[in-house]
Amino acid sequence: MTMHLASLKEELLESEFFGHKKGSFSGALENRNGYLAEVGEGTLFLDEIGELSLESQKKLLYLLEEKLFTPVGSHLPIPFKGRIIMATNRNLSEMVAEKKFREDLFSRISTFHIRMPLLSDDKQNLKRLIDEIFQKLKIEHLQPYAHLSQESYEYLMNNKWRSNIRELKKSLEYALLMSEKNQIQIKDFPGIEPQIANQNFQVDEFLLSLPDDFNESLEQFERMYLNSRFLKFNGKVNETARLLGVSKTTLIQKAKKYQINTLKMRSDASQIAA
Structure with missing residues (x-):
């Protein structure tokens, strides 16, 4: 099981990681297991460990040291029986020197590491x-x-x-x-x-200038790309679909998703032609 830390907002991280109890915060309408409970005795892969805040690093260190975690809104610690593998593309040694990564956590996780070529x-x-x-x-x-x-x-x-x-x-x-x-x-x-x-x-x-979140960046690319192609063909869906090699239905769905007003493009083009 993989947890992508860079894509999670800080306020959601604890709930996603440890789980939460019903009513523990606004929007917690039911009990929910976090990654630690779901992984059981298996392996949890924490991607981009260098993105954690110092407060989250402290809680992770406690988990590694005590093999216990407590869901948000609960007072009963739960044993963790799985194992954790972590990865980062950042230089944690430099982050420790800059006080951006806990030295005790770095010492705890750097006992055994695999360097990817x-x-x-x-x-x-x-x-x-x-x-x-x-x-x-x-x-x-x-x-x-x-x-x-x-x-x-x-x-x-x-x-x-x-x-x-x-x-x-x-x-x-x-x-x-x-x-x-x-x-x-x-x-x-x-x-x-x-x-x-x-x-x-x-x-x-x-x-x-693009967002750090991969999906947000991708949507921004796609929105700009489709908008430029629609403009090229004056909002004509059939011609644009033929150019892109996709179905008309798919293109209409994409235009709706990104709020691209093809009707206005056609109207503007006809006014210019007139």
Whole structure:
């Protein structure tokens, strides 16, 4: 079982982690098990441990030391019989020095650690991941005819991918959504550039302005992409659907989701033509 800490707001974290009792806070309409109870004697994977607040770190340390946790609104501690694996892409040693990560927790969890190599250090595995992730994204976003140009493939193979698979997937998804043609070019990728030909590249400011939450960023990409394509065809759903290679029904649903007013686009276009 995986708990993505970076995607949880601080006020919800404790409830999601420890569970809660009915009436313990506004909105707690029933008893609910948290991740610790649900995992039982299995393994809980805590992704992005470096995103925890100092207060949450304190509670995690207590759990690791005492093997006990208490649901929100309860006074009865519950034994934890599972095991926990944690991951981060941040430098916890630096965070300890900056007083952003508890030294006692760092000592507790750093007894045994696994260092993940960069994807760029394993070209064979990187090639496999590019192919697998891209095929899944094509299915997910209904773009069966999309393919990578030779230059864009080399781009992907030469990038450092310091955030590993998450960064690779986000870049592929960005390019797939932003490309105007079926063949994806290097220019379609976000501004995290590969270190090739000794060229230095700047990180795209637009990418840095996006929300940290992966799903929010993805929706922002998709909203901008669809809006630009609708504008290109003056709000005409049939023509836009044909361009994108998706069904008219899917496109109408997307336009409704993102509140894209295709009727107004058609009206504005007709007025300009008149």
